[in-house]
Amino acid sequence: MPKKLKTLLALAFLFTSLINFAQESSPVQKVKVSGKVIEKVSKQPLEYATITFINAKNPKALAGGITNAKGEYSIDVNPGIYNIKIEFISFKLSEIKEKSIQQNINLGTTALDEDAAQLNEVVIRAEKTTVEIKLDKKVYNVGSDLMVKGGTVSDVLDNIPSVSVDVEGNVSLRGNDNVKILIDGKPSNAINITDALRLIPADAIEKVEVITNPSARYDAEGGGGLLNIILKKGKNLGLNGTFIASTGYPENYGLSGTLNYKSKNFNLFTNQGYNYRSSPGNMITNTEYLNSDNSIRNYVDENRDNDRFSNGYNGNFGIELYIDQSTSWTNTFNYRKNNGDNTDNVFQKYYNANYVYDYTRTRINEEDSKSENVEFATNFTKNFKKDGHKLTIDGSFSSNEDKNNALITDTATNSSAVLFDKTINNQTQNRNLLQADYVLPLGKGSQFEAGYRGDFSKLVTDYQVQNDGVIDPNFTNTLEYKEKVNAFYTQYGMKVNKFSALLGLRFEDSNIEINQLATNDFNTKKYNNFFPSAFLTYEISDKSSASISYSRRIQRPRGRMINPFSNLSSNINIFMGNPDLDPAFSDAIDLGYIKRWAKLTFNTSLYVNKTSGAFQFARRESGDFVNGTPIIISSPINLATEYRTGFEFTLNYSPYKWWKLNGNFNFFRNQTQGDFTYIDFNDKEVIQNFDNTTTSWFARVTSKVNLPYKIDWQTNATYNGPQNNAQGRNLGNFSANLAFSKDVMKDKGTVSFNISDVFNSRKRISETNLPGILNSYSEMQWRVRQFNLSFTYRFNKPANEKEKPKKNQNENGDGGDFQG
Structure with missing residues (x-):
């Protein structure tokens, strides 16, 4: 059996074993917490708002979920005392401190205020794509884009504003083809990036960061800007x-x-x-x-x-x-x-x-x-006590091999x-x-x-x-x-x-x-x-x-x-x-x-x-x-x-x-x-x-x-x-x-x-x-x-799911976003 195949089978076995272990060790007796989240001004329900339950004595997220199209949620948790966070992108956080939950309970309706103090960040809530406009980049969260179903990364990029992909698969940003393409914040290890983009399924993408004028934190390569493709890692409990x-x-x-x-x-x-x-x-x-x-x-x-x-x-x-x-x-x-x-x-x-x-x-x-391409990537993230104080260390080690053999047969009608x-x-x-x-x-x-x-x-x-x-x-x-x-x-x-x-x-x-x-x-x-x-x-x-x-x-x-x-x-x-x-x-x-x-x-x-x-x-x-x-x-x-x-x-x-x-x-x-x-x-x-x-x-x-x-x-x-x-x-x-x-x-x-x-x-x-x-x-x-x-x-996922990234969570190894 090839060595690489053995490695894949071993990882698959490890994956299955850990899931079984985690499921077997889960507590059985739980209580149900329900409620509703709305926008304070318009009274409209907020779909995909995040509810997180944190142990009041040991600040770890123990459970959580998101709201449905009516803004409602129903989450099973173990009995205990929790700090409950209710969040939605571009809205102020609502938090319930030290709430004792011993039986089924309805927390009623929570109304969230828009956060006008967020530094230069505007979020457009749309079914197709969520657009976050920040100080030094735009983030396109790939939603229910029907054009790319069954497609590849190239198809996704060709549907993003400011980005175009020509007939040969070459990517340009605002008409400039000197674009640096990153995958999870790192330069692609592919020899031919155009071919690599046609291999990655569109559904594997969580979001694409479009950086037309990158700051000093990013690689200086790319006269026309950067495109950072973030792959899905899964966040739901x-x-x-x-x-x-x-x-x-x-x-x-x-x-x-x-x-x-x-x-x-x-x-x-x-x-x-x-x-x-x-x-x-x-x-x-x-x-x-x-x-x-x-x-x-x-x-x-x-x-x-x-x-x-x-x-x-x-x-x-x-x-x-x-x-x-x-x-x-x-x-x-x-x-x-x-x-x-x-x-x-x-x-x-x-x-x-x-x-x-x-x-x-x-x-x-x-x-x-x-x-054939093999890569191992590692990331270490340390968040200190002060909000935003963070250290991240990344490593990526890869090898790639491309082999192309061609036979050209040349004939002419005026010669034998x-x-x-x-x-x-x-x-x-x-x-x-x-x-x-x-x-x-x-x-x-x-x-x-x-x-x-x-x-x-x-x-x-x-x-x-x-x-x-x-x-x-x-x-x-x-x-x-x-x-x-x-x-x-x-x-x-x-x-x-x-x-x-x-x-x-x-x-x-x-x-x-x-x-x-x-x-x-x-x-x-x-x-x-x-x-x-x-x-x-x-x-x-x-x-x-x-x-x-x-x-x-x-x-x-x-x-x-x-x-x-x-x-x-x-x-x-x-x-x-x-x-x-x-x-x-x-x-x-x-x-x-x-x-x-x-x-x-x-x-x-x-x-x-x-x-x-x-x-x-x-x-x-x-x-x-x-x-x-x-x-x-x-x-x-x-x-x-x-x-x-x-x-x-x-x-x-x-x-x-x-x-x-x-x-x-x-x-x-x-x-x-x-x-x-x-x-x-x-x-x-x-x-x-x-x-x-x-x-x-x-x-x-x-x-x-x-x-x-x-x-x-x-x-x-x-x-x-x-x-x-x-x-x-x-x-x-x-x-x-x-x-x-x-x-x-x-x-x-x-x-x-x-x-x-x-x-x-x-x-x-x-x-x-x-x-x-x-x-x-x-x-x-x-x-x-x-x-x-x-x-x-x-x-265990709703249709057209959108998720809010953890605050200050670094997913691409390119430092933190200055939020003021």
């Missing part, structure tokens, strides 16, 4: 869980579940998911090749059909131990495995200068991929020769992360914070190309990438009346090694930098506030960006990484404003981002030809300066109880200044001017309607506006999704049906114009329209 089965067309099925058991001494949790997905796609590229005088040399029309299949498992086991009332220790084991097949059929039709057909070339790329190219791309990554954060309240309205993070990784990429069994040295190499980043930060927060400030400084020391072992080309880059941040907020009223923030960021090139040996799926359009790329640095300023009305919430921001050494992709002739057709190489380069300015707003509107609307609009202007100079294959200096100014916009509208018979109907529509670049432009694109759901089995089950890309229109459409080289038009559709049907079953 007792045994509870959720299971989801899904199927779809094109062929797509999966099974996932979350399960946890929580007692007064520990919380045992697991997320498990298996899926099989087919993702057929296609691409066309029609090219006019030009002579130096811009006359047409010849034409090539290229069509690609992609048949992708993958089956993957993603799971974790974890236990949170409550050592005492103020100390917890959490250990989590994560395992992810995926096998995939990708057949890429490339058909190239060649025409002469008069567009008279010449011949057809066919390239069939059959790729087999395997990936059959050419075989074989590519081998094996990648191995080891990553270790150590982190410590300390938060110290200094008095009323002020707080000090400091911390350290050490991130150490090594990635080895072994890439090989064989032509008819002979190794091609032009496309074969072993790239070794080593990264050591040590970071220290400190920040101070204060609140005086309606004014608050958060000032921070981060120092990062980077040691980067990029070694091309086959060519003995060794390159070491060492640099250290300071990254200041500042956040100022003024609370205009309890319904509105304004803020201004500044931060400095870094974008380090990695992976495909620096590897000169990447792929050979097309023999005339080749991508090559640039190992000489330097990091890009960004300075970001953000002006924000939020206003709430009874049924409407309006949130807007104006932002400016200046990036030095920004990455751009340049296309040039290689000097090599295939039957007279020039081979075009695309590579990333550093340019002088990029200025990005934009305006964004988000609206949450609930005209009726049964109808909720969410709209997000982002307009941005991007100005690039810089020249690219290189020596071409004729030993001539070529200067490409990349000075370019472009504007574009993005809009998304989501509507959710509660129909009779417990049927929900959700629709969203997205439009990405056209955008020019220095070598062409991307055309505008519209797409839409549709979903329905119905609760069944007394609300313990939910049946959902959704259509992703209703009009089959989600494509990347672009035009490229290089004078004296080529003009081309391309359409790329990574995944065609999808139909999904899913069934969700919950036990």
